[in-house]
Amino acid sequence: MTGESLPPAAQIADAPWWRSAVIYQIWPQSFADADGDGTGDLPGITARLGYLAGLGVGAIWLSSFYRSPRADAGYNVADYRQIDPAFGTLEDLDDLLTGARRLGLRVMIDLVPNHTSDQHTWFRQALASQPGSAERARYLFLDGKGDDGSVIPNNWISDFGGPAWTRLTNADGTTDQWYLHSFAPQQPDLNWQNPEVREEFSSILRFWLDRGVDGFRVDVAHGLVKEEGLPDWDGVSGVPDSLRGTDVAHGVFKNFGQMWDQDGVHEIYRNWRKVLDSYPGDRAMVAEAWVPDHDRLARYIRSDEFHHAFNFDFLATYWNAESLRDVITRSLRAAAAVGAPATWVLSNHDVVRHASRLGLPSPGGSPPGISAADPQPDEDLGLRRARAATMLILALPGSAYLWQGEELGLPEHTTLDNTLRQDPIFFRTNGAEAGRDGCRIPLPWQSATPAFGFSETGRTWLPQPPSYRQYTADVQLRDPSSTLQMYRAALGLRRQRQLGLGSLTWLDLGQDVVAFVNSYITVVVNLGSSTLTLPGGQVLMASLPGAVTGSRLAPDTAVWLAS
Ligand code: GLC
Numbered sequence: 001m002t003g004e005s006l007p008p009a010a011q012i013a014d015a016p017w018w019r020s021a022v023i024y025q026i027w028p029q030s031f032a033d034a035d036g037d038g039t040g041d042l043p044g045i046t047a048r049l050g051y052l053a054g055l056g057v058g059a060i061w062l063s064s065f066y067r068s069p070r071a072d073a074g075y076n077v078a079d080y081r082q083i084d085p086a087f088g089t090l091e092d093l094d095d096l097l098t099g100a101r102r103l104g105l106r107v108m109i110d111l112v113p114n115h116t117s118d119q120h121t122w123f124r125q126a127l128a129s130q131p132g133s134a135e136r137a138r139y140l141f142l143d144g145k146g147d148d149g150s151v152i153p154n155n156w157i158s159d160f161g162g163p164a165w166t167r168l169t170n171a172d173g174t175t176d177q178w179y180l181h182s183f184a185p186q187q188p189d190l191n192w193q194n195p196e197v198r199e200e201f202s203s204i205l206r207f208w209l210d211r212g213v214d215g216f217r218v219d220v221a222h223g224l225v226k227e228e229g230l231p232d233w234d235g236v237s238g239v240p241d242s243l244r245g246t247d248v249a250h251g252v253f254k255n256f257g258q259m260w261d262q263d264g265v266h267e268i269y270r271n272w273r274k275v276l277d278s279y280p281g282d283r284a285m286v287a288e289a290w291v292p293d294h295d296r297l298a299r300y301i302r303s304d305e306f307h308h309a310f311n312f313d314f315l316a317t318y319w320n321a322e323s324l325r326d327v328i329t330r331s332l333r334a335a336a337a338v339g340a341p342a343t344w345v346l347s348n349h350d351v352v353r354h355a356s357r358l359g360l361p362s363p364g365g366s367p368p369g370i371s372a373a374d375p376q377p378d379e380d381l382g383l384r385r386a387r388a389a390t391m392l393i394l395a396l397p398g399s400a401y402l403w404q405g406e407e408l409g410l411p412e413h414t415t416l417d418n419t420l421r422q423d424p425i426f427f428r429t430n431g432a433e434a435g436r437d438g439c440r441i442p443l444p445w446q447s448a449t450p451a452f453g454f455s456e457t458g459r460t461w462l463p464q465p466p467s468y469r470q471y472t473a474d475v476q477l478r479d480p481s482s483t484l485q486m487y488r489a490a491l492g493l494r495r496q497r498q499l500g501l502g503s504l505t506w507l508d509l510g511q512d513v514v515a516f517v518n519s520y521i522t523v524v525v526n527l528g529s530s531t532l533t534l535p536g537g538q539v540l541m542a543s544l545p546g547a548v549t550g551s552r553l554a555p556d557t558a559v560w561l562a563s
Contacts (some may be wrong), residue, residue, distance in 0.1 A: 017058060018215075018307045020340045020500025021399045022106065022491060024057040026088035027349055028065050028087045029073065029461060030454075031404055032441045038451075038459030042088035046096045048445075049103055055407055055484075056491030059106035061217050061286075061384065063349055065093075066112070069119050071186035072160075073440070074110075074422050075219060075350075076117035080204045090211075097212045101556040108284070113201050114220040115187040122159040127168065130349045131177050138197055139188050140180035141346040142230065152178065155232045157254045159183050161428035162523045164255070180230070182223055182259065184424045190226050192224040192268065198366035202275055204345035209279050213431065216308070218269075221287035221300065225264035233258050238292060261291045264476060284400075286310065286343065294334035300341035308343040308399055315345055319385055321356055321512045321527040328396065328514075335398065341500070346389055346408050355438045356412035368425060369434030370414040379467075381556065383409045387486055387543040388525050388558035392514060394490045395560060397502045400488075405443050409483035412436040413464070420462060437462060442477065444468040447475050481545040489541050497521055507535070522563040537561030 032044030042065070054059060064074030067082040074084060083090055098108050116123055122138050129135035131143070137536060145151035156164040159182055166185040168176035180189045190197050205216070236244060236253035237257025269287075276283040286308035287300045293313075300309040317327045335342040346354040352370055359382020361375050370377070386409060393400050416438055418426070423435030441462050442454040446468050450458025476482035492499065509515040512528030521540065526532050531552040540560040542548050547557035 012539055015501055016282045016284075017106065018282065018399060020397075020498065021058045021106075022056070022402065022494070022500075023059040023061050023286075023399065024055070024402045024404065025061045025063060026404050027073075027440055028064050030440050032443065032445065033451075033455035033459070036455050036459065037456070038175065038461050038557060039086050040454070041086065042083065042096050043094040046092070046099045047152070049096075049099045049105060049226065052293045053103040053105060054488070056488055056495065057105070057396050057402065059108060059214065061108040061267040061383070061401070062110065063217075064110040064112055064219070066110075069117055069186065071117070071424075072184050075112055076115070076119075076184070076187045077112050078119040079121075080112075081207050093211070094139075101212075102530065108210075108215040108217055108286070109208060109213050110219060111201075111204070111208075111216040112219040113190065113192075114223040114430070115181065115183060115189045117190055118186045118458055122393070126179075126188075134196075137194055138191055139228070140191050140230070141177045142180075144178050149175065149177075153180075154181075154230055154258075156180070156230075156259055157233075159254075160425050161433070164259075179215070181227075182220070184428065189226075190224075193262075198268065199272070201272065205272060205275050206307065209276070210282060213283075214281070214286035215286070216275065217288065218306070219285045219288055221257070221269070221306070221309075222265065222289035222291055223263040224268055225262040227258040227262060231258055247345055256292065256418070261289070261296060262437035266302075266305060267298060269300065273304050273306075284308070294330045297439075297563060298334040298338045298340070299333065302338045308341065310345050310348075310401065311343050312345070315347075315351065318529060319389075321514050321525070324392070324525075324527075325506065326512050328504070329506075332397065341394065343401065344393040344396055344398060345401040345403075346386075346393060347403035347439070348401070349440055350436055351439065353403070353406065353410060354389060355379075355382045355386035355406070355409050356414065358382045358389065359411075369423070369436055369438055370412055371418065371434035372415040374414070374434065379411055382411065384544060384556045387483060388556055390487065391490055391541075391543045391558035391560065392525050394494050394525065395499055395516075395518055395521065397504055397518060399500060404440075407484050407487040408444070408473060408476060410441075410454050411467070413441045413462075415465065416441075422462075436440075441465070441468075444472040445474065447472040486543060488540070490560075493521075493540060517563055520563050522561040523558070524553055524561070525558040526555055531555065534559065534561065535563075537563050 022215040029040050031040045032048050033040045034043035065083050065087045066077040067079040067084045068074045068077050080246050126133040142153040143149050158164040159310035163177040167178045175367040181187050182189050233255045252313050287306040291297050297309050300306045311331050314327050317323045331342045359377035421437050423437050425433050426435035442460045446453030451460045454491050477482035497519045505517045507515040514525040522537050534551050534553050543558040547554050
């Protein structure tokens with residue numbers, strides 16, 4: 001790969017913000033609690049916008065804040081035009097938007113179009129209506145198979161475990177139709193073949209764009225359209241050749257050919273793009289699309305669809321130099337082929353925090369949570385690698401997403417008491433998978449106050465592990481060698497050198513090394529077990545104090561050099 005240059009994603013002049021943006025994901029429940037009830041809220045976020053501007057990100061993305069019975073955090077939405085009272089009001093959002101604008105921060109919000117809550121007015125109306133009615137036609141209801149309709153309509157599996165269909169029972173005890181839920185039963189899938197559903201979501205987009213949001217993160221963007229006739233999953237289509245017939249295929253790629261990533265989804269996003277483009281100010285949208293390869297993903301970021309699509313293939317790549325070089329090359333090529341920026345991400349609300357993932361005995365991959373019974377990560381090794389991984393993604397051309405708390409080097413809460421868990425994944429797998437609560441723990445702000453400054457009353461909706469004391473933001477702001485200061489420095493340099501708009505030329509420094517030049521900065525990440533000799537160039541910054549000794553770079557560290 002030596003010397004190979006990959007094409008820049010775009011010409012730099014007048015590049016819109018999203019081509020190189022670093023976007024910080026906020027979990028409203030766990031960011032900061034202003035009213036002391038133990039649940040984070042919008043005023044808590046507004047009060048901390050200065051911290052985010054100081055960190056140096058360009059935008060924030062608020063995870064679902066809609067009115068929701070919270071069967072899957074906020075991802076079962078009961079009203080798409082209301083804020084959940086636990087988080088505040090529409091006026092609180094207006095204040096947040098005003099405060100963000102004043103600091104030059106853009107604000108993206110979540111949109112959850114694949115399914116509603118079972119408490120949404122539409123679903124209640126559907127339950128009260130007859131099979132074949134217009135009310136039922138907004139969802140995916142089917143008669144069961146067999147003489148009495150008791151046989152499930154098809155073999156699709158819910159992403160959270162168990163069958164993807166639930167049969168209705170009427171008040172008088174008689175049975176009724178089945179409805180599809182790709183996730184929990186409280187999350188019925190909408191029927192996107194129904195024009196009424198399409199119109200409603202265009203109107204929802206406009207509602208929030210009118211209010212001033214800068215764009216949307218679209219939940220389950222690969223799921224809206226299903227194969228016509230809802231046939232059984234054949235166990236093969238959509239699964240990469242190398243995984244056919246394996247357990248991995250039946251885990252990660254279950255239902256692929258029939259339920260996910262159908263070509264019909266793209267027409268929906270082309271229409272949404274027209275809606276966004278009809279507003280001033282470069283509004284943008286990012287796809288959460290779990291698809292089998294980079295070329296399929298690139299289809300979502302064609303010039304008339306999404307602006308970004310999360311690169312989960314990169315997120316799930318092992319801490320291995322060859323695999324990383326390979327996935328970076330494939331990502332940049334696929335994005336450039338459609339004229340879009342690549343989008344890098346290491347952590348979010350659905351995966352184990354990368355500071356813990358990279359410290360697991362078998363690092364990488366995407367374990368579905370960690371419980372006290374599982375092998376525990378090596379916290380020091382994980383953080384060391386996490387800092388190096390962050391310096392890698394922040395030096396890559398394209399845009400990057402950060403997950404709240406990763407700038408503090410926060411580990412996953414891996415010993416959360418099972419009785420406190422809330423994630424439906426834990427319940428629907430009967431505890432076989434710990435689920436995602438461990439990455440959603442309230443943030444630690446101050447070392448010497450109750451709940452580490454998350455909430456003045458000391459209340460927290462989930463407990464923080466005692467180890468969070470050493471990760472608090474106030475302690476790290478005073479420590480020049482902290483993870484937080486490393487993020488601030490890297491984000492500053494990235495912006496100053498316009499790394500996000502640059503292009504990448506690989507360097508060959510050995511098998512266990514990821515090394516490249518971008519915009520006159522040489523980036524070297526040492527994934528091997530011994531130190532390596534650096535090429536010449538002044539050290540601009542390193543991932544850890546002591547990472548560079550003379551001209552040697554320590555294992556599991558990264559450095560940026562002036563080239
Ligand atoms: C997406 C969200 C996840 C949620 C699921 C169902 O994958 O990121 O948190 O559980 O959709 O809405």
